Amino acid sequence: MGLLGCGTVGGGVLHLLRANAAYLEARVGAPFEVVRVLVRDPEKERVKELERSRLTTNPDDVLGDPSIDVIVEVMGGVDPARDYLGRAIASGKQIVTANKMLLALHGAELLDRARSRGVDVAFEGAVGGGIPVIRVLRDALAGDTIASLSGIINGTSNYILTRMQSDGLSFEDALKEAQQKGFAEADPTLDVDGGDAAHKLVVLSMLAFGARLDGVSVLTEGIRGVEPVDHAFAERFGFVVKQLAIAKERGDELELRVHPALVAKDAPLANISGVLNAISVEGRALGPCLLSGRGAGDLPTAVSVVADLVDVAIAKKGGTAGQSTRAIRLAERKLSPTAEVEARYYFRFTVFDRPGVLARITGALGERGVSIEQMVQQGRGSADVPVDVVILTHESKEAAVQAALATIAKSDYVAKPPRMIRVH
Amino acid sequence: MGLLGCGTVGGGVLHLLRANAAYLEARVGAPFEVVRVLVRDPEKERVKELERSRLTTNPDDVLGDPSIDVIVEVMGGVDPARDYLGRAIASGKQIVTANKMLLALHGAELLDRARSRGVDVAFEGAVGGGIPVIRVLRDALAGDTIASLSGIINGTSNYILTRMQSDGLSFEDALKEAQQKGFAEADPTLDVDGGDAAHKLVVLSMLAFGARLDGVSVLTEGIRGVEPVDHAFAERFGFVVKQLAIAKERGDELELRVHPALVAKDAPLANISGVLNAISVEGRALGPCLLSGRGAGDLPTAVSVVADLVDVAIAKKGGTAGQSTRAIRLAERKLSPTAEVEARYYFRFTVFDRPGVLARITGALGERGVSIEQMVQQGRGSADVPVDVVILTHESKEAAVQAALATIAKSDYVAKPPRMIRVH
Ligand SMILES: NC(=O)c1ccc[n+]([C@@H]2O[C@H](COP(=O)([O-])OP(=O)(O)OC[C@H]3O[C@@H](n4cnc5c(N)ncnc54)[C@H](OP(=O)(O)O)[C@@H]3O)[C@@H](O)[C@H]2O)c1
Ligand SMILES: NC(=O)c1ccc[n+]([C@@H]2O[C@H](COP(=O)([O-])OP(=O)(O)OC[C@H]3O[C@@H](n4cnc5c(N)ncnc54)[C@H](OP(=O)(O)O)[C@@H]3O)[C@@H](O)[C@H]2O)c1
Numbered sequence: 001m002g003l004l005g006c007g008t009v010g011g012g013v014l015h016l017l018r019a020n021a022a023y024l025e026a027r028v029g030a031p032f033e034v035v036r037v038l039v040r041d042p043e044k045e046r047v048k049e050l051e052r053s054r055l056t057t058n059p060d061d062v063l064g065d066p067s068i069d070v071i072v073e074v075m076g077g078v079d080p081a082r083d084y085l086g087r088a089i090a091s092g093k094q095i096v097t098a099n100k101m102l103l104a105l106h107g108a109e110l111l112d113r114a115r116s117r118g119v120d121v122a123f124e125g126a127v128g129g130g131i132p133v134i135r136v137l138r139d140a141l142a143g144d145t146i147a148s149l150s151g152i153i154n155g156t157s158n159y160i161l162t163r164m165q166s167d168g169l170s171f172e173d174a175l176k177e178a179q180q181k182g183f184a185e186a187d188p189t190l191d192v193d194g195g196d197a198a199h200k201l202v203v204l205s206m207l208a209f210g211a212r213l214d215g216v217s218v219l220t221e222g223i224r225g226v227e228p229v230d231h232a233f234a235e236r237f238g239f240v241v242k243q244l245a246i247a248k249e250r251g252d253e254l255e256l257r258v259h260p261a262l263v264a265k266d267a268p269l270a271n272i273s274g275v276l277n278a279i280s281v282e283g284r285a286l287g288p289c290l291l292s293g294r295g296a297g298d299l300p301t302a303v304s305v306v307a308d309l310v311d312v313a314i315a316k317k318g319g320t321a322g323q324s325t326r327a328i329r330l331a332e333r334k335l336s337p338t339a340e341v342e343a344r345y346y347f348r349f350t351v352f353d354r355p356g357v358l359a360r361i362t363g364a365l366g367e368r369g370v371s372i373e374q375m376v377q378q379g380r381g382s383a384d385v386p387v388d389v390v391i392l393t394h395e396s397k398e399a400a401v402q403a404a405l406a407t408i409a410k411s412d413y414v415a416k417p418p419r420m421i422r423v424h
Numbered sequence: 425m426g427l428l429g430c431g432t433v434g435g436g437v438l439h440l441l442r443a444n445a446a447y448l449e450a451r452v453g454a455p456f457e458v459v460r461v462l463v464r465d466p467e468k469e470r471v472k473e474l475e476r477s478r479l480t481t482n483p484d485d486v487l488g489d490p491s492i493d494v495i496v497e498v499m500g501g502v503d504p505a506r507d508y509l510g511r512a513i514a515s516g517k518q519i520v521t522a523n524k525m526l527l528a529l530h531g532a533e534l535l536d537r538a539r540s541r542g543v544d545v546a547f548e549g550a551v552g553g554g555i556p557v558i559r560v561l562r563d564a565l566a567g568d569t570i571a572s573l574s575g576i577i578n579g580t581s582n583y584i585l586t587r588m589q590s591d592g593l594s595f596e597d598a599l600k601e602a603q604q605k606g607f608a609e610a611d612p613t614l615d616v617d618g619g620d621a622a623h624k625l626v627v628l629s630m631l632a633f634g635a636r637l638d639g640v641s642v643l644t645e646g647i648r649g650v651e652p653v654d655h656a657f658a659e660r661f662g663f664v665v666k667q668l669a670i671a672k673e674r675g676d677e678l679e680l681r682v683h684p685a686l687v688a689k690d691a692p693l694a695n696i697s698g699v700l701n702a703i704s705v706e707g708r709a710l711g712p713c714l715l716s717g718r719g720a721g722d723l724p725t726a727v728s729v730v731a732d733l734v735d736v737a738i739a740k741k742g743g744t745a746g747q748s749t750r751a752i753r754l755a756e757r758k759l760s761p762t763a764e765v766e767a768r769y770y771f772r773f774t775v776f777d778r779p780g781v782l783a784r785i786t787g788a789l790g791e792r793g794v795s796i797e798q799m800v801q802q803g804r805g806s807a808d809v810p811v812d813v814v815i816l817t818h819e820s821k822e823a824a825v826q827a828a829l830a831t832i833a834k835s836d837y838v839a840k841p842p843r844m845i846r847v848h
Contacts (some may be wrong), residue, residue: 014710016567027566027751124564130710132564139563140548140556142451143440143730188798268716271695271747285440286727289717292692306567313749327451327738362720 001309002062002093003037004084005075006055009098009125010037011047012302013072013309017047024306028313036062040073063087070312073097074125074306082106089113089121094312094321098305100223104199108212108330110137118322120315122308127200128153130300132307133279136327137207144283146208148248150424151279152272155199155295156184156191157223157243162273165231171224171228193222194243194258201245201256204279206249208327209254210332219338221259225255227331229378230348233390234262234421237374239269239348241327244424255338261424262346269424339399344373344423347391349408350415353381364407368400386415392423403423425733426486426517428508429499430479433522434547436726437470437496437733442473452561456494460486462499479832487511494540494736495731498549506530513537518736518745519574521548522729526733528623532636532754542746546732551624553575554724555717556731557703562663562752570632572672574848575703576696577624579719580608580615581647581667585684587699589655589664595648607699616815618667618682625669625680628703632671633678635757643762645683649843653742653802655816658686658845661770661798664694666848677760685848686770693848757779763823768797768847771815773832774839777805781837785813788831792805792824810839816847 011240017024037054038061039046046052063084073095075081081102084097090346095114096167097103103110103126114121124134128151137146152158156178163174175192178184182332184252190196198218206213223243230390234241239262247256262269269292277295282288293412294300315321352358362372374392381387405418427434441448441456449455461478462485462795463470470476478828486492487508495512497519499505505526509519519538521527527550529536538545538596548558552575561570576582587598598615602608614620622642630637648665658665663686671680677774688695692714696702698823701719706712786796805811815824829842 012709015695021711023569024567026753125438130707131713132560135559135564136556139735140559140731141727142734143444143448144727145447147678180848220512266695270693271690271692283554283727285436285443285723286722287721289555289715291715296713297711300711303565303568303707303710307564310562310566314747318742318744318747320744323689323738323742329450 001032001064001070001072002068003006004062004071004073004081005169006037006039006046006050007074008298009074009301009305012298012315013305014047014049014130016299017099017180024310029317032309032313035068036065038062043268047256056059057141059084060379063091068093068101069160069316070094070096071225072307072309073099074305078102078105079273079388086108086113089117089119089219089334092117092119094119094238094316095121096305096308096312097123097251098301100126100196100199103201105215107203107206108214108270111325111330114325115322120321121284122303122312122324123203124308125301127203128277128279128291129276129293129295129304131279131291131295132304133204133291136291137281138324138351141281141283141286144285145406146281147284148246148282149204149279150244150246150269151277152242152269153195153245153277153279153295154191154243155275155277156188157399158215158277159183159275161223161226161241164226164228168227168228171226190339192224197243197258200245201258203249205254205256209249209329209333210279210331212330213333216256219257219259223260226421230419230421233348233376235354236348236376236394237262238265239263239423241421244269246424250336250340254393255336255341257341259420263424270423290300311351328404337373341398341401343398344395345393345401346421346423348419349389350386351381351389351413352383353385354413356382358389360411360413361408365393365404368399368404370396370404373381425494425496426459426489426492428495428497430461430463430470430474430504431498432722433498433729436722437498437729438473440723440726441729448734448763449827452734455534456733457738459492460489464485465525467643474648477488482775487515487745491813493740494518494519494520494733496733498729500525502529509534510537513541513543516541516543518543518740519545520544520729520732520736521547522725524550524620524623524627528626529628529639531627535749535752535754537747538562538749543736544736544745544748546730546736546748547627548732551715552701552703552715552718553629553714553721554726555598555703555719556565556702557604557628557630557715560715561628562748563704565707565710568709570705571708572706573628573632573669573703574693575701575721576666576671576693577669577701577703578621578667579701580602582605582610582696583649583699584616585647585665585667587693588650588652592652594652601842614709616648618644621667621669623680625671625682627676629671629680630658630703630754631752633673633757634755634843636754637679637757640680640759643681643683647684650845653812654845657772657800658770660800661686661816662689663847664689665845666693668693670809670848674760677717677758680758681765684845686845687848702744719843722734763826765818765822767822768819769817769825770841770845770847771829773813774810775805775813776807776839777809777811778807778837782813784835784837789817789828790822794820794824794828
């Protein structure tokens with residue numbers, strides 16, 4: 001095999017291959033030999049399991065080596081990974097990748113190529129780290145159809161929200177702590193703004209619904225806008241705030257969205273804390289099924305990569321390479337417009353406490369047909385000192401909600417932009 | 425394919441095969457044709473998807489039909505299922521079974537035969553209904569080793585305990601309700617006395633630890649002895665009472681046990697309610713991973729059976745039949761004696777409230793080195809009116825606990841046998 005990248009995940013893979021070498025050899029019928037390892041910096045320190053003579057900075061050493069029949073891509077990013085995998089597939093190599101970004105943007109394309117070339121593309125590591133959700137969707141639910149799925153699939157966001165909720169930290173302090181503990185990157189954008197979860201949601205949805213979704217744009221909202229006070233109000237209503245990724249079938253269309261959500265305290269996803277991830281799948285025959293575990297980290301992710309390696313190696317040896325890619329059939333599916341989302345909504349309006357303000361808020365909502373289930377005003381403000389008014393709605397249409405919020409946002413009694421969180 | 429049995433699960437399988445026929449045919453490359461269906465009573469009403477002309481009461485019609493290359497065994501019980509599957513394997517047929525009892529008693533034997541005959545034996549439906557725990561242990565964790573697993577794998581017991589805990593029902597009332605709702609059999613013995621969970625635990629442990637465990641005797645205690653007052657005390661200490669199946673490696677030995685356990689309220693298994701099942705696996709590299717969902721029922725179980733069918737049909741077609749059984753390597757493993765279990769313990773002593781009773785209880789425990797963490801006496805009894813004294817111990821050895829309990833049980837101040845529940 002050839003390894004593209006030898007960072008966090010690549011190092012974990014080398015470690016597991018070494019630690020379980022005897023067992024893996026017995027299982028596959030041949031040892032895994034790491035022939036070449038592509039990196040950028042040949043001088044960097046690496047895991048002790050790496051034989052440094054295998055290192056190269058020239059991709060052709062890996063991609064052009066005919067003795068390599070499996071490529072493990074753990075370098076990340078779209079370019080040049082896309083090109084490298086395209087070349088590897090063209091030369092009939094089996095592919096294992098953990099690259100959710102690449103799969104979200106070009107997964108269907110890669111699978112098409114792999115299918116016509118008769119090779120496998122396995123990607124358990126791309127979503128949920130060590131949680132085997134990919135193979136559950138691909139294999140275990142072969143006899144069922146999926147109605148919906150929802151998950152906590154970004155550990156960084158979940159860690160931050162958990163610390164805010166349980167310990168009252170601010171977003172900034174929780175983020176800083178996550179960075180210190182190595183749970184968040186120096187640039188946390190992809191994690192906290194929802195992009196990473198959106199990539200993973202696209203990958204999951206591709207399998208769950210058999211949909212071609214390369215590069216679709218998913219409703220994506222991050223967690224920066226969630227304030228400690230929102231956690232407190234959520235708690236008061238019997239919820240916790242979680243960053244969710246949600247996909248469901250709506251007739252022929254698919255609804256995909258990533259955003260903070262109020263989750264009922266006793267719902268399974270509400271109890272997934274810290275860096276843990278969880279994916280809840282609703283099968284039409286199966287009913288609900290929840291998978292949870294470590295969503296990232298060198299070893300958990302490597303467990304998934306090595307499981308894939310075993311699969312594709314066995315397929316290669318047995319002469320059935322390409323079967324797993326043939327099993328993934330993708331058809332065009334439309335995404336339903338955000339305006340059609342239907343949910344209950346949580347609003348927090350920070351308003352100056354003037355006479356008639358509540359009437360104006362409820363009026364603006366009522367005009368659009370957004371009906372209120374609960375309303376709480378926390379303390380008393382004044383004409384100059386703003387106060388939080390929090391509203392929980394009955395099931396409403398996103399279009400109506402957005403229109404009402406736009407009206408309210410423009411009003412003179414509003415001290416800052418309204419906060420909206422969908423209820424799951 | 426040939427179906428042995430057409431009851432709850434068999435009916436679900438016929439339904440799913442019909443409902444998803446087009447998709448399954450595309451995936452496997454050929455339709456699933458249900459050639460013969462073995463039952464006892466040819467007159468009984470069956471699911472509408474069954475073509476009655478396929479029914480037979482003669483096993484030879486199924487086992488001896490050379491056009492049948494997959495046998496789905498959903499009849500249950502050890503005899504004659506064991507014989508039928510042995511014959512099917514001998515004639516090179518692929519096997520799918522949901523029969524945990526058979527697998528617990530003769531699983532390694534069946535796998536041996538299948539391995540040497542080059543056929544697959546798939547059994548996702550045998551444990552956890554629709555929860556894909558078998559393939560997770562078999563495939564997804566191929567690159568990891570399992571340190572321990574624990575689960576709620578009997579929905580009937582969990583339903584009863586949940587109703588007792590949440591709604592204060594007695595065991596008898598909760599059982600009656602479960603029977604009325606179809607969650608418990610007329611004869612609930614296998615479920616409430618732990619036998620069913622023990623079978624499933626053996627099947628899980630066979631895969632998780634690569635162990636030959638045919639017919640081993642597992643420490644098995646049912647839930648009949650758990651009283652409402654135990655739920656109340658558990659709650660007071662921050663626990664809930666759950667019926668758990670636990671397996672762990674202790675050096676070279678395996679510790680397997682099924683019994684009620686106190687589970688910390690915020691532990692993932694504590695929140696698995698009603699008929700839901702859950703299995704928590706602790707991988708050495710993966711860390712903890714939890715799978716939960718519907719542990720029984722016609723359709724959830726059928727989802728697992730059909731997924732297995734797809735696997736074995738594809739393997740047959742691709743010429744790789746037997747590969748999955750070859751991947752399961754089993755070695756002899758010793759079970760560690762019950763006496764060596766180490767845990768914290770919950771005791772409830774119902775005693776006559778005579779002077780010096782507490783000193784005698786604590787003395788009996790102390791003599792054996794069982795040290796007390798908390799003690800609660802509920803109300804006041806008298807020399808004739810018994811009162812409950814509840815004790816939570818520090819980590820202790822089972823042997824010492826049993827010895828101390830035996831001493832206390834024989835004492836004159838004890839009104840009824842002590843109740844012991846292990847803490848998870
Ligand atoms: N970390 C996780 O927990 C996790 C979990 C699930 C999935 N993933 C995915 O797994 C992949 C790898 O993640 P990671 O955390 O292991 O990343 P990482 O630690 O940054 O490692 C990336 C590796 O790829 C090499 N690399 C990157 N670009 C290259 C290029 N253009 N040419 C040659 N080598 C290049 C780097 O070389 P140098 O070492 O020389 O810089 C490094 O060895 C990503 O797709 C990520 O999304 C990660
Ligand atoms: N039910 C569940 O939710 C569930 C979940 C997981 C696993 N399982 C396992 O799946 C298996 C089937 O369970 P089930 O609930 O479907 O059982 P079931 O409803 O009792 O059905 C058993 C079927 O097998 C037939 N049968 C039994 N013994 C036979 C014999 N000696 N000869 C011919 N036919 C025979 C019965 O025929 P008649 O119809 O003529 O009586 C019936 O059709 C069991 O191993 C069980 O442990 C069940």
